[in-house]
Amino acid sequence: DAGITQSPRHKVTETGTPVTLRCHQTENHRYMYWYRQDPGHGLRLIHYSYGVKDTDKGEVSDGYSVSRSKTEDFLLTLESATSSQTSVYFCAIGATNSNEQFFGPGTRLTVL
Amino acid sequence: GESVGLHLPTLSVQEGDNSIINCAYSNSASDYFIWYKQESGKGPQFIIDIRSNMDKRQGQRVTVLLNKTVKHLSLQIAATQPGDSAVYFCAERGDQAGTALIFGKGTTLSVSS
Numbered sequence: 001d002a003g004i005t006q007s008p009r010h011k012v013t014e015t016g017t018p019v020t021l022r023c024h025q026t027e028n029h030r031y032m033y034w035y036r037q038d039p040g041h042g043l044r045l046i047h048y049s050y051g052v053k054d055t056d057k058g059e060v061s062d063g064y065s066v067s068r069s070k071t072e073d074f075l076l077t078l079e080s081a082t083s084s085q086t087s088v089y090f091c092a093i094g095a096t097n098s099n100e101q102f103f104g105p106g107t108r109l110t111v112l
Numbered sequence: 113g114e115s116v117g118l119h120l121p122t123l124s125v126q127e128g129d130n131s132i133i134n135c136a137y138s139n140s141a142s143d144y145f146i147w148y149k150q151e152s153g154k155g156p157q158f159i160i161d162i163r164s165n166m167d168k169r170q171g172q173r174v175t176v177l178l179n180k181t182v183k184h185l186s187l188q189i190a191a192t193q194p195g196d197s198a199v200y201f202c203a204e205r206g207d208q209a210g211t212a213l214i215f216g217k218g219t220t221l222s223v224s225s
Contacts, residue, residue, distance in 0.1 A: 031210040042201060042217040043156070050210055058212060090155050094210055099144050101213060103155030 003027045004104035006091050012110045019078040021107050023091030025071075031094035032074040033101065034058075034066060036087040043090065049074055081111045120219055127225040131189040135202035135216050140183060142204040146213065147176060147187045150199045159187070159200075189221075197223045 003026035013019055023032060031050055035043040035058075045058030047066040055066050063085060067075045078085055091104040125131050137145070143164045148156035160171045162178050162185075169176050175188040185202050199220050203213040 033212055035215075040217065043203075043213075043215040045212045045214075048212050092155075096210065099146075099161060099205070100158050101146075102158070103148075106153075106155050 004091060004093055004102060006089075006104040006107050008107060009105065010108045012112065013081050014112050015082055016080050019081050019109065019111075021076040021089055021091075021109070023074045023076070023104060025074075025093045027093060027095070027102075028071060029093040029095045029102075030071075031096075031101075032068065033092040033094070034064075034074065034076045035090045035092065036060065036085075037090060037106075038087050046076065046089075081109075083111050085109065086111045121217070122220045122222065124222045124224065125192050127192060127194060127223055129192050131187075131192045131196070131221060131223075133187045133189075133200050133219045133221065135185040135187075137183050137185060137202070137204050137216075139204060139214075140180070142206060142214075144205045145176070145178060145185050146203045146205070147174075147185075148201045148203060148215075149196075150201065150218070152198075156201060192221075192223050194223045194225050197221055 005024045007022045033048040034046040037043045044060045046064050049055045049068040065077045089107045092101040094101045146161040147159040149159050150156045160174050160176050162169045162176045173190045177186045199218045201215050201218045203215045205211050205213050
């Protein structure tokens with residue numbers, strides 16, 4: 001997975017609780033992305049980062065926040081999880097001089 | 113709404129056949145198109161890409177065709193193998209590196225031996 005890890009890999013939580021997912025890369029790539037994958041929707045962009053402390057919203061950003069305090073880590077936070085946020089979350093990274101995006105193994109989140 | 117989509121949600125083929133997976137896109141300004149393969153329980157894996165100034169690009173056993181006139185993208189897999197069974201996504205992007213990808217909904221390819 002091109003030096004990308006995600007943690008946790010699986011999580012079950014209850015509605016209303018905060019959740020933070022972590023993406024860690026060892027490639028020193030500039031760009032990092034969070035996507036969610038749901039049946040019938042493919043992968044949809046939540047937030048992305050184009051550098052340390054530089055982030056922007058994607059297509060489905062409501063209910064999510066992100067932080068990137070260092071190049072290798074990109075955190076996705078659900079401040080108050082809802083059942084509609086049950087999904088599989090993928091992190092991806094991209095280099096400045098490349099068109100390719102590499103994906104992590106995913107985190108399966110279930111909100112009860 | 114979806115900018116990129118696939119014509120068929122599922123495709124079943126016999127081992128050794130050639131497979132063709134299709135995708136239609138709506139943004140004529142997209143500059144870069146990619147095919148990803150996703151196996152069960154894993155993240156998407158890059159297969160092949162093509163820029164908008166090209167019509168065809170070949171890789172190992174795979175060929176991507178781009179028809180900008182009708183905004184259509186296809187992935188051809190030669191001599192399909194059971195290991196090719198997966199979900200295939202097309203994705204598009206603008207011309208700037210780092211721009212996020214827009215994905216289609218995916219086609220599940222099943223290969224029987």
